[in-house]
Amino acid sequence: MVGEDLTKAIEFGPGDFIYVPQNALHQPVNDGNEVVEFIVARNSPVEEVEEYEGD
Numbered sequence: 001m002v003g004e005d006l007t008k009a010i011e012f013g014p015g016d017f018i019y020v021p022q023n024a025l026h027q028p029v030n031d032g033n034e035v036v037e038f039i040v041a042r043n044s045p046v047e048e049v050e051e052y053e054g055d
Contacts, residue, residue, distance in 0.1 A: 001027045005054070025052060 002008050002020075006027055012018055020026050030036045 001029050006052075 002010060002025065004025065006025065009029075010018065
């Protein structure tokens with residue numbers, strides 16, 4: 001889910017590439033019935049997370 005209110009879904013499948021810009025509000029969601037596996041690459045050795053408190 002992406003967007004200011006996390007309501008926009010981006011569908012992807014095997015072999016797809018997804019780019020998430022720095023500081024972009026996003027949340028991985030698997031709403032299907034199959035297991036999802038993916039590789040994450042970052043430019044920082046530490047995952048930096050800022051919790052989002054919705055309105």
